[in-house]
Amino acid sequence: MKKIFIIHYSLFLALVASAQSPFISRVWEYCPAPGQFVNELPAYELGDDVNTMRLKAEEAIADDQRGMITLGGWGGYVLFGFDHMVPNIADKNDFIVLGNAFYSASGEEEEGRRGGSCEPGIVLVSYDANGNGQPDDAWYELAGSEYANKSTIHDYAVTYFRPDISHEATPSQVTPSLIDTTYIRWLDNHSAEGYLSQLSFHIQPYFPEWIEADSLTFTGARLPDNYRDLSGNGTNYVLYSYPWGYADNHPNTDQRAELDIDWAVNDDGTPANLPGIHFVKVYTAVHQQCGWIGETSTEIMGAIDLHCHTAVNNALSEPTEKAIYTITGVRVNEPLPHSVYILREGNRLELKIQK
Ligand SMILES: [Ca+2]
Ligand SMILES: [Ca+2]
Numbered sequence: 464m465k466k467i468f469i470i471h472y473s474l475f476l477a478l479v480a481s482a483q484s485p486f487i488s489r490v491w492e493y494c495p496a497p498g499q500f501v502n503e504l505p506a507y508e509l510g511d512d513v514n515t516m517r518l519k520a521e522e523a524i525a526d527d528q529r530g531m532i533t534l535g536g537w538g539g540y541v542l543f544g545f546d547h548m549v550p551n552i553a554d555k556n557d558f559i560v561l562g563n564a565f566y567s568a569s570g571e572e573e574e575g576r577r578g579g580s581c582e583p584g585i586v587l588v589s590y591d592a593n594g595n596g597q598p599d600d601a602w603y604e605l606a607g608s609e610y611a612n613k614s615t616i617h618d619y620a621v622t623y624f625r626p627d628i629s630h631e632a633t634p635s636q637v638t639p640s641l642i643d644t645t646y647i648r649w650l651d652n653h654s655a656e657g658y659l660s661q662l663s664f665h666i667q668p669y670f671p672e673w674i675e676a677d678s679l680t681f682t683g684a685r686l687p688d689n690y691r692d693l694s695g696n697g698t699n700y701v702l703y704s705y706p707w708g709y710a711d712n713h714p715n716t717d718q719r720a721e722l723d724i725d726w727a728v729n730d731d732g733t734p735a736n737l738p739g740i741h742f743v744k745v746y747t748a749v750h751q752q753c754g755w756i757g758e759t760s761t762e763i764m765g766a767i768d769l770h771c772h773t774a775v776n777n778a779l780s781e782p783t784e785k786a787i788y789t790i791t792g793v794r795v796n797e798p799l800p801h802s803v804y805i806l807r808e809g810n811r812l813e814l815k816i817q818k
């Protein structure tokens with residue numbers, strides 16, 4: 464017998480969500496670099512390990528939780544996935560990674576770039592090419608607006624070192640809130656070295672407590688510094704947004720925070736031409752410290768498949784009286800065997816099951 468459901472629009476959306484969530488469903492890896500919010504976002508507790516911290520990150524940002532995790536300083540990352548393929552729709556942005564970037568109320572702008580707290584993260588994407596549901600396939604960087612910037616370093620690496628047990632703090636003589644200017648030593652692959660300072664506002668350990676190793680090495684690309692000290696005396700740091708193509712770089716409500724899978728490139732910079740993506744990795748892309756506000760760190764609050772949200776709207780906006788759509792909003796002539804599909808008649812939607 465053929466089953467027919469006539470449903471309300473809101474219930475319909477819920478059903479679509481249960482079939483395919485527009486939100487990420489899983490955090491696969493969470494490994495922040497040291498930073499002032501590390502061990503707090505999410506909170507480390509004695510006994511936590513790599514997996515329990517991964518689960519805490521997942522609880523914070525999967526589904527529509529909109530909690531927040533920090534990626535710490537340059538290179539720290541999170542890897543998450545959707546429960547389906549986010550399709551790469553031509554000439555459309557496909558997904559958004561949610562961060563906590565904001566523009567300052569005083570409206571600083573430099574060459575069209577709004578300033579505030581913009582802490583860009585580079586976004587990598589992966590298509591589940593071997594179909595096993597695991598993120599063990601090739602990764603592609605989304606080439607954002609600074610990909611071709613000559614000041615972007617594409618072969619960057621930083622190693623951070625856990626402070627020794629015998630470590631003694633070196634308070635700043637100039638900036639009282641820098642309570643230890645030799646706190647976390649780092650060394651990069653371009654012979655530069657330095658320290659992340661400990662701030663008086665954040666006195667918990669900055670090195671991830673659940674990591675057993677005494678050093679952490681990250682690799683990736685480093686974007687040019689994006690801060691200016693407008694005061695000239697270290698009291699007013701403004702972090703400027705880059706035009707497009709990064710996480711935590713524009714407010715979530717700004718369209719320039721959206722991402723297009725068409726930006727994915729191969730290692731040689733040529734387009735990857737992906738049909739869609741299942742997995743996303745984001746890492747902090749600037750390696751800078753801004754005095755009393757400390758190191759710059761990308762924060763993540765989740766991610767959304769923009770097409771899942773728009774599938775039903777698209778179906779309703781199409782000028783037709785009668786049509787059949789798949790559960791993801793693709794118009795078809797005939798429903799697939801044994802599939803759940805949408806029948807539209809005027810503005811009424813029916814969810815049906817094909818025998
Ligand atoms: Ca696209
Ligand atoms: Ca795979």
Ligand SMILES: [Ca+2]
Nearest residue numbers: 563582761762
């Ligand atoms: Ca941020």
